[in-house]
Amino acid sequence: xADSKGGDGHDPSRRDFLYVAAGGLGAVGVAGAVWPMIDxxxxxxxxxxxxxxxxxxxxxxxxxxxxxxxxxxxVFIRHRTAAEIxxxxxxxxxxxxxxxxxxxxxxxxxxxxxxxxxxHLGCVPLGQQGEYNGWFCPCHGSHYxxxxxxxxxxxxxxxxxPDYVYLDDNNIKIG
Amino acid sequence: MSGHSSFESxxxxxxxxxxxxxxxxxxxxxxxxxxxxxxxxxWWNMGSLAGVMLMVQIxxxxxLAMHYTPHxxxxxxxxxxxxxxxxxxxxxxxxxANGGSMFFIVVYIHIFRGMYYxxxxxxxxxxxxxxxxxxxxxxxxxxxxxxxxxGQMSFWGATVITNLFSAVPLVGDVIVSxxxxxxxxxxxxxxxxxxxxxxxxxxxxxxxxxxxxxLHVHKSNNPLGIDIKGPQDTIPFHPYYTxxxxxxxxxxxxxxxxxxxxxxxxxxxxxxxxxxxPLVTPTHIVPEWYFLPFxxxxxxxxxxxxxxxxxxxxxxxxxxxxWLDTSKVRSARFRPVYKMLFWAFFIVCMGxxxxxxKPAEGIFVIFSRLGTALYFxxxxxxxxxxxxxxxxxxxxxxxxxxxxxxxxxxGGAIEGAAAKAEDRG
Numbered sequence: 001x002a003d004s005k006g007g008d009g010h011d012p013s014r015r016d017f018l019y020v021a022a023g024g025l026g027a028v029g030v031a032g033a034v035w036p037m038i039d040x041x042x043x044x045x046x047x048x049x050x051x052x053x054x055x056x057x058x059x060x061x062x063x064x065x066x067x068x069x070x071x072x073x074x075v076f077i078r079h080r081t082a083a084e085i086x087x088x089x090x091x092x093x094x095x096x097x098x099x100x101x102x103x104x105x106x107x108x109x110x111x112x113x114x115x116x117x118x119x120h121l122g123c124v125p126l127g128q129q130g131e132y133n134g135w136f137c138p139c140h141g142s143h144y145x146x147x148x149x150x151x152x153x154x155x156x157x158x159x160x161x162p163d164y165v166y167l168d169d170n171n172i173k174i175g
Numbered sequence: 176m177s178g179h180s181s182f183e184s185x186x187x188x189x190x191x192x193x194x195x196x197x198x199x200x201x202x203x204x205x206x207x208x209x210x211x212x213x214x215x216x217x218w219w220n221m222g223s224l225a226g227v228m229l230m231v232q233i234x235x236x237x238x239l240a241m242h243y244t245p246h247x248x249x250x251x252x253x254x255x256x257x258x259x260x261x262x263x264x265x266x267x268x269x270x271x272a273n274g275g276s277m278f279f280i281v282v283y284i285h286i287f288r289g290m291y292y293x294x295x296x297x298x299x300x301x302x303x304x305x306x307x308x309x310x311x312x313x314x315x316x317x318x319x320x321x322x323x324x325x326g327q328m329s330f331w332g333a334t335v336i337t338n339l340f341s342a343v344p345l346v347g348d349v350i351v352s353x354x355x356x357x358x359x360x361x362x363x364x365x366x367x368x369x370x371x372x373x374x375x376x377x378x379x380x381x382x383x384x385x386x387x388x389x390l391h392v393h394k395s396n397n398p399l400g401i402d403i404k405g406p407q408d409t410i411p412f413h414p415y416y417t418x419x420x421x422x423x424x425x426x427x428x429x430x431x432x433x434x435x436x437x438x439x440x441x442x443x444x445x446x447x448x449x450x451x452x453p454l455v456t457p458t459h460i461v462p463e464w465y466f467l468p469f470x471x472x473x474x475x476x477x478x479x480x481x482x483x484x485x486x487x488x489x490x491x492x493x494x495x496x497x498w499l500d501t502s503k504v505r506s507a508r509f510r511p512v513y514k515m516l517f518w519a520f521f522i523v524c525m526g527x528x529x530x531x532x533k534p535a536e537g538i539f540v541i542f543s544r545l546g547t548a549l550y551f552x553x554x555x556x557x558x559x560x561x562x563x564x565x566x567x568x569x570x571x572x573x574x575x576x577x578x579x580x581x582x583x584x585x586g587g588a589i590e591g592a593a594a595k596a597e598d599r600g
């Protein structure tokens with residue numbers, strides 16, 4: 001930066017300091033001005049306000065499943081039969097590409113709640129289909145079992161379980 | 176733009192690029208070593224400030240377009256959505272709305288600067304023309320932008336301004352319904368205004384490029400209004416004028432920030448926070464402040480077509496200014512009569528601006544007519560001034576005037592020295 005060799009009354013270190021201080025303060029100012037322009041693309045307050053939903057489970061018969069919309073994505077709510085639960089629990093961890101026990105995926109065994117977005121490239125899998133009678137994704141042929149775990153195909157992970165709580169026996173809040 | 180560049184670099188990558196696309200030489204020639212008159216005062220800051228404001232408007236405008244919905248049923252709500260829900264949306268919108276005002280302030284000072292120092296005269300007539308084209312494009316852009324929030328003022332402003340064209344004989348109504356895309360200002364109007372409001376800034380950007388190209392051929396005018404006679408009259412743009420422009424930009428940013436953060440609605444109309452209602456007109460319609468002098472001229476003429484003609488004429492007459500001014504001397508510093516006339520014209524413009532905001536009744540109408548007459552009188556008497564006015568003695572050169580503190584060059588040199596002292600401060 002400053003290359004004055006003395007004799008002209010300037011102290012090089014002082015000039016260097018002024019350069020760095022002015023440049024640094026300028027950089028802070030620019031960053032402060034740029035941040036709002038980046039942050040404006042993040043989810044807005046009205047979008048965040050809609051980030052949880054409540055669902056009444058009482059109308060869903062055993063063996064039936066429904067799809068609800070949460071944060072613009074499908075959420076599968078499946079009232080599992082005893083056979084489906086047994087099939088899910090019987091699987092050995094060694095067979096799973098993404099090992100996870102069925103107990104960890106359902107707070108109450110009869111209710112399975114999943115984000116219905118294939119972990120491969122984001123398509124919506126079809127219910128009660130595939131080689132494991134769970135879900136089958138028509139886009140690239142991923143098979144999920146009755147716990148929503150990936151068993152076969154290109155998808156790397158299980159269908160994710162969203163955060164949810166039971167408000168009472170028949171009502172849940174997702175998100 | 177210029178053919179041969181003096182730019183040299185030892186960096187292999189820069190040399191490789193420069194051989195194929197001489198962009199570094201271009202930047203070097205037009206922003207670094209670019210020879211600039213050594214006596215420019217702070218009125219010459221407005222050009223770069225206008226460029227900065229154009230960029231601010233384009234950037235904030237692109238951001239607003241990400242959140243805005245150009246539909247008659249949703250435009251107002253989406254504007255409020257920007258204000259309340261979008262992260263920093265209030266900042267983006269207030270910056271854009273007040274940025275428009277700041278852009279016009281800077282451009283108006285820029286135009287008056289050009290008039291005072293005779294920057295429109297040969298060989299800068301086309302430079303002046305390109306500037307007027309930018310100004311007209313700015314007015315069109317600002318008008319259509321003001322319609323987008325779809326408040327009461329948006330809607331009725333759009334109705335009044337588009338109805339100006341109904342004054343055209345025979346085809347007036349056809350033109351107006353073509354502009355509207357219907358029988359009134361409505362959804363099709365809003366949608367096309369949105370499209371054009373997004374397009375025109377890029378047209379402005381292109382004309383600004385031509386404006387700068389023309390500027391760099393004969394270089395900046397200067398407070399003395401005399402030509403650059405040699406290298407002793409100039410200093411390189413960088414660092415001298417980059418620093419001077421940046422300092423002015425800092426002062427400008429403080430004023431802009433005050434308006435933006437402490438008085439964001441000072442220049443707006445409260446009625447525009449009422450959603451557009453095609454069945455009720457607000458009792459007092461006023462355009463944005465930057466249109467007020469022209470609005471006053473429009474209302475001053477007691478005839479529909481006449482008013483519209485006078486308004487457009489007041490703008491278009493600027494195109495012939497370089498030929499109406501018959502004096503060979505550029506700067507008003509050396510033109511005692513023109514200097515008085517200029518300040519009279521300036522006061523008339525301010526006065527018309529004041530009158531444009533007042534209701535069209537009583538004494539205001541009379542003054543508006545007087546102001547309109549005086550506005551055009553300026554352009555009518557201008558050719559004659561050049562014939563009888565005795566200009567003061569011009570300094571020998573820019574450097575002679577700058578160096579001559581003793582005042583040997585007459586009044587002009589004293590003024591030049593005074594300007595230099597200001598520059599130091």
